Amino acid sequence: MPERTKQKTHIEFTLNGEAVEVAFAPHKTLLEVLREDLNLMGTKHGCELGECGTCAVLVNGRSALSCLVLGLEAEGRSVETVEGMASPAGLHPLQETFADTGAAQCGYCTPGFLLVAKELLAANPRPTREEIKEALCGNLCRCTGYIKIYEAVELAAARMRGEELELPREAVYGLD
Amino acid sequence: MRPFKYVRASDAAAAARAVAANPRAKFLGGGTNILDLMKEDVERPNELVDVTRLKLSEIKAASGGVSIGALAKNSDTANHPLIRRNYPLLTQAIVAGASGQLRNMATNGGNLLQRTRCQYFYDTAMPCNKREPGTGCGALEGLNRIHAIFGWSDKCVATYPGDMANALYALDAVVRVRGASGRERAIPVGEFHRLPGDTPQQDSNLAHGELITAIDLPKSNFAKNSYYLKVRDRASYAFALVSVAAALELERGRVKQARVVLGSVAHKPWRSLEAEAALVGGPASEESFRRAAEAALAGAKPLAHNGYKVELGKRAVVRALMRASRLA
Numbered sequence: 203m204p205e206r207t208k209q210k211t212h213i214e215f216t217l218n219g220e221a222v223e224v225a226f227a228p229h230k231t232l233l234e235v236l237r238e239d240l241n242l243m244g245t246k247h248g249c250e251l252g253e254c255g256t257c258a259v260l261v262n263g264r265s266a267l268s269c270l271v272l273g274l275e276a277e278g279r280s281v282e283t284v285e286g287m288a289s290p291a292g293l294h295p296l297q298e299t300f301a302d303t304g305a306a307q308c309g310y311c312t313p314g315f316l317l318v319a320k321e322l323l324a325a326n327p328r329p330t331r332e333e334i335k336e337a338l339c340g341n342l343c344r345c346t347g348y349i350k351i352y353e354a355v356e357l358a359a360a361r362m363r364g365e366e367l368e369l370p371r372e373a374v375y376g377l378d
Numbered sequence: 379m380r381p382f383k384y385v386r387a388s389d390a391a392a393a394a395r396a397v398a399a400n401p402r403a404k405f406l407g408g409g410t411n412i413l414d415l416m417k418e419d420v421e422r423p424n425e426l427v428d429v430t431r432l433k434l435s436e437i438k439a440a441s442g443g444v445s446i447g448a449l450a451k452n453s454d455t456a457n458h459p460l461i462r463r464n465y466p467l468l469t470q471a472i473v474a475g476a477s478g479q480l481r482n483m484a485t486n487g488g489n490l491l492q493r494t495r496c497q498y499f500y501d502t503a504m505p506c507n508k509r510e511p512g513t514g515c516g517a518l519e520g521l522n523r524i525h526a527i528f529g530w531s532d533k534c535v536a537t538y539p540g541d542m543a544n545a546l547y548a549l550d551a552v553v554r555v556r557g558a559s560g561r562e563r564a565i566p567v568g569e570f571h572r573l574p575g576d577t578p579q580q581d582s583n584l585a586h587g588e589l590i591t592a593i594d595l596p597k598s599n600f601a602k603n604s605y606y607l608k609v610r611d612r613a614s615y616a617f618a619l620v621s622v623a624a625a626l627e628l629e630r631g632r633v634k635q636a637r638v639v640l641g642s643v644a645h646k647p648w649r650s651l652e653a654e655a656a657l658v659g660g661p662a663s664e665e666s667f668r669r670a671a672e673a674a675l676a677g678a679k680p681l682a683h684n685g686y687k688v689e690l691g692k693r694a695v696v697r698a699l700m701r702a703s704r705l706a
Contacts, residue, residue, distance in 0.1 A: 211384075227381075228384045229379055229380075229381050229382055229384070231379075231413070250414075250417055251414040251417060251418070252410055252413075252414050252480060255477065255479060258479050264453075264482045265478060265479040265482055266479055266482055266483050267410075267479050267480065267483065269413075270408075270409045270410050270413045270414060270483065271409060271413075271483070272384070272406070272409065272413070272426075272428075274384060274386075274428070275409070275428075275430065318478065318479065321478075335614070336478075336614065337478055339477050339478075339614040339615040340476070340477020340478060340479050340480060340615055341477075
């Protein structure tokens with residue numbers, strides 16, 4: 203075995219629209235670099251094996267599992283985490299609808315769902331329920347089930363198109 | 379994860395040389411199978427040679443067919459207009475696998491090289507000849523519900539779990555590889571993976587340090603009548619129990635040419651020449667497909683817990699052929 207290297211590697215990349223520089227041990231995953239070296243705790247540690255989706259981030263606009271990407275792979279690329287979704291004007295429509303419809307319970311899976319849903323809506327502003335299911339199949343939720351999550355994505359998609367969507371009464375019981 | 383040396387290759391030749399020079403070095407592509415296996419302590423490379431920035435991701439028309447770069451992402455390959463139009467079987471097989479996030483990351487070359495999902499291979503507390511030659515096979519007399527029904531040996535009963543390779547085999551694809559000496563060779567997909575025999579630690583016929591550069595698809599007459607059927611424990615995001623890549627060339631209702639490749643039933647994609655022989659010259663009919671399915675599974679040797687794969691395999695062959703010929 204090689205000795206555990208003390209030497210850190212240094213990279214630059216774009217994180218949530220801003221240029222960042224960071225130094226870390228070269229064997230670290232992007233997930234670890236984001237959480238431990240950049241102090242962005244929104245991206246969650248789940249299974250660590252590419253099975254649960256909670257560590258999903260967008261790399262150059264496309265979803266990837268940060269637990270299976272080396273931090274070094276981010277060099278020169280653009281990474282978006284859940285911290286980058288809200289703007290000074292407020293939450294992203296998906297964040298609003300996830301809150302409004304109760305699409306989060308413990309919330310641990312939510313960052314991954316939000317980013318993968320954002321990727322879906324960027325490519326397909328009017329997804330069917332089946333397309334939403336397929337896009338989100340790599341994200342696991344162990345609390346609520348998925349119906350409210352699908353509804354939240356449908357409602358956000360509608361609002362982003364400038365439309366409003368009537369959801370089933372039970373989906374919005376907390377709103378009034 | 380154990381520490382390792384990280385090297386970013388400047389070109390394909392340097393990458394192949396770097397891995398060839400160190401018996402414990404591995405290529406790093408999309409990382410979707412090497413990094414999880416490293417975390418599980420199944421793979422223990424002391425050096426990763428990152429090939430992801432090499433210019434090997436082009437998908438282009440070539441000599442009547444299409445050449446897909448080894449580093450093209452699975453999602454880009456599945457969605458490419460040349461693939462969707464001429465090789466819809468490949469698109470179906472790729473999107474049947476993994477999740478969107480993983481397909482965005484996974485490369486075509488890496489997909490071919492994914493390792494088995496045998497639980498005994500992943501569990502370092504159990505014996506496994508594939509992981510540690512000479513320790514025995516935990517699955518042979520253990521829980522072998524997901525394991526092979528063809529071509530296994532008393533050293534290993536694991537299956538190759540992928541989808542893409544089954545479609546590539548049915549489409550007569552060829553894998554282009556480049557060795558450290560610069561020597562290039564072309565390996566038909568059917569000869570790329572191997573049966574376990576006495577050396578199950580070797581999944582493929584690649585030499586250490588050989589780098590996959592492209593996968594070539596010849597011109598195909600199967601685009602109109604092909605279907606990839608994947609049967610699994612849940613409807614999405616799971617590995618196959620049995621899958622079937624079926625491709626037919628039909629002429630006035632009769633089968634002129636056929637390909638039947640089964641997945642997740644052997645240590646490699648399992649083409650059934652018997653089923654194909656039963657189909658060619660006959661009508662595209664359910665009766666004929668049933669005969670082909672019987673022929674395809676006739677030589678199966680199930681283990682204690684996977685006898686269901688024989689009947690499942692027959693029904694899957696029939697359904698895939700029915701869908702391919704648009705009878706269902």
